[in-house]
Amino acid sequence: MELNPGDKTxxxxxxxxxxxxxxxxxVENVEGEVGAVxxxxxxEVANLKVVQPTEQxxxxxxxxxxxxxxxxxxxxxxxxxxxxxxxEQLKHWTQDHRNGGHVPSSFAPDELKQAMKxxxxxxxxxxxxxxxxxxxxxxxxxAQLDLLVETDVQIMRRLLDQFNSSSxxxxxxxxxxxxxxxxxHQVDNAxxxxxxxxxxxxxxxxxxxxxxxxxxxxxxxxxxSASNPVVQVKAVESGALQKLLTALATAQPLIVKKKVLFALxxxxxxxxxxxxxxxxxxxxxxxxxxxxxDGGGVLRTRIVTMLYDMISEKVLISQAGLDPVLDAAHExxxxxxxxxxxxxxxxxxxxxxxxxxxxxxxEHDHREKALRALLAMAPKCLDEYRSDSSLLGxxxxxxxxYQELVHSEMILxxxxxxxxxxxxxxxxxxxxxx
Numbered sequence: 209m210e211l212n213p214g215d216k217t218x219x220x221x222x223x224x225x226x227x228x229x230x231x232x233x234x235v236e237n238v239e240g241e242v243g244a245v246x247x248x249x250x251x252e253v254a255n256l257k258v259v260q261p262t263e264q265x266x267x268x269x270x271x272x273x274x275x276x277x278x279x280x281x282x283x284x285x286x287x288x289x290x291x292x293x294x295x296e297q298l299k300h301w302t303q304d305h306r307n308g309g310h311v312p313s314s315f316a317p318d319e320l321k322q323a324m325k326x327x328x329x330x331x332x333x334x335x336x337x338x339x340x341x342x343x344x345x346x347x348x349x350x351a352q353l354d355l356l357v358e359t360d361v362q363i364m365r366r367l368l369d370q371f372n373s374s375s376x377x378x379x380x381x382x383x384x385x386x387x388x389x390x391x392x393h394q395v396d397n398a399x400x401x402x403x404x405x406x407x408x409x410x411x412x413x414x415x416x417x418x419x420x421x422x423x424x425x426x427x428x429x430x431x432x433s434a435s436n437p438v439v440q441v442k443a444v445e446s447g448a449l450q451k452l453l454t455a456l457a458t459a460q461p462l463i464v465k466k467k468v469l470f471a472l473x474x475x476x477x478x479x480x481x482x483x484x485x486x487x488x489x490x491x492x493x494x495x496x497x498x499x500x501x502d503g504g505g506v507l508r509t510r511i512v513t514m515l516y517d518m519i520s521e522k523v524l525i526s527q528a529g530l531d532p533v534l535d536a537a538h539e540x541x542x543x544x545x546x547x548x549x550x551x552x553x554x555x556x557x558x559x560x561x562x563x564x565x566x567x568x569x570x571e572h573d574h575r576e577k578a579l580r581a582l583l584a585m586a587p588k589c590l591d592e593y594r595s596d597s598s599l600l601g602x603x604x605x606x607x608x609x610y611q612e613l614v615h616s617e618m619i620l621x622x623x624x625x626x627x628x629x630x631x632x633x634x635x636x637x638x639x640x641x642x
Contacts, residue, residue: 257269257272258272258274258275259272259273259291261274261278261279261292262292262293263292263293265281265290266290266291266292267286267288267289267290268280268289268291274291277294278291278294279294360391360394363387364388364397364404367387367388368405371384371385371409378418378420378421381421382421382424385410385413385421385424385425385428388401388410389427389431392432395436398433398436398438401439402432402439407429407432407442407446408446410432411425411429411443411446411451412425414426414448414451414468415454419460419461419463419464422460422464422468423463423464423467424467426455426467426468426470427470427471429443429452429475430467430470430472430473430474430475433474433475434474434477435477437479444475444479444481444482444485448471449472449475449482449485449489452468452471452475453486453491453494455468456468456469456472456494456495457497462506462507465498465507466506466510469507469510470510472486472514473510473513473514473517476518477517478521480521480522480541480547481544483518483548483550484544484547484548487548487549487550487553492550492553492554492557492559493557495514495515496557496559496562499511500562505569505571505574508565508566508574509566509569509571509573509574509577512566512578512581513581515559515563515581515585516577516580516581518548518550519550519551519554519584520584521545522545522550525541525542525545528542554585554589555588555589555592560588560589560593561592561596563578563581563582563585564582564596564598564599564602566578566581572626572627572630575630579634579637583633583636583637583640586640593637593640593641600641603637603638603641604638606634607631607634607635610627610630610631610634613627614627614631
């Protein structure tokens with residue numbers, strides 16, 4: 209007995225009444241894929257016929273497929289499958305018919321056939337397995353990749369071997385130095401370079417007749433020495449300090465002198481033993497000649513910053529030395545800094561008159577560094593400052609200029625207070641000079 213598909217209310221009541229004994233079972237294609245009735249052989253897939261459901265139940269024949277979203281039921285009395293539009297399809301179908309439109313199928317027949325064929329192929333285990341490599345093959349490939357990936361140590365060894373080779377050109381050596389400079393930023397790599405003997409090669413490069421090799425060698429040395437006490441000690445033992453001072457004292461392009469100053473500052477920072485040797489070897493005299501010769505101010509700023517750092521380090525370590533709770537290592541550092549007579553050397557080499565020249569720069573940053581250095585040198589240089597009438601006049605002029613800039617900052621709402629800080633430095637120095 210077939211239910212009247214047009215009477216939905218009656219159908220629902222019968223379903224509820226019959227329960228599991230109902231002669232009809234309604235199944236919705238919830239997977240959203242096309243269903244096929246009958247065998248799934250290659251011949252059926254090739255000859256697949258797609259039924260276009262309507263609002264009425266219709267009987268499905270073996271080998272027929274239905275679009276996604278259709279309602280399919282099994283008539284237990286006849287043993288046949290029946291199909292009609294799903295709820296969503298039926299809603300659109302009814303609306304389209306009201307407008308006189310046409311209900312398009314969800315898929316073209318050819319698309320459905322190709323989809324069914326692909327499903328059958330995907331269900332074949334051999335076909336799926338053939339697309340992937342076995343676990344053993346993957347492990348083998350990964351092992352080969354590990355062999356191809358060089359560690360930093362291996363890279364540095366290879367670079368040093370190439371650098372030492374007689375067949376290596378100057379251009380290749382320059383590229384090798386750039387690669388090494390990148391690697392030695394890591395503390396461990398820089399120390400490993402020392403143990404390999406690479407630092408000695410870098411130090412020897414400071415004496416090269418090719419200024420490009422000098423520049424790159426100084427660059428590597430500075431990067432390796434920065435915040436790396438082990439490398440700093442090895443560099444001083446290798447004679448790097450003397451070679452850096454020689455490079456600064458001889459005629460060299462500006463680009464070389466900038467990198468040499470960078471390496472020198474890195475070598476001296478927080479290393480009182482190197483600072484003591486620097487002063488003993490006439491380092492301040494070399495820097496004073498370089499300061500006077502630099503009209504552009506690029507080197508002057510670097511030199512003054514280096515001097516300020518040396519003075520500040522000694523002052524800070526001395527202040528910390530007043531703390532009664534100190535370990536033996538700290539006591540030793542205090543003792544080493546006590547041998548660094550940088551303030552007396554600055555006075556002797558005329559730096560009390562040289563540093564004020566940096567105030568003539570138009571760069572705010574240069575002026576700031578000069579003011580900080582002048583304040584740091586004040587305990588030894590106050591008499592020199594007071595006797596320099598041009599310095600007093602210049603400081604007063606600068607204060608007026610920066611007070612106007614502070615006023616402009618306030619109007620613009622700039623809260624950085626940079627110019628106000630410079631005014632404070634000037635006022636502090638003027639108070640000391642009274």
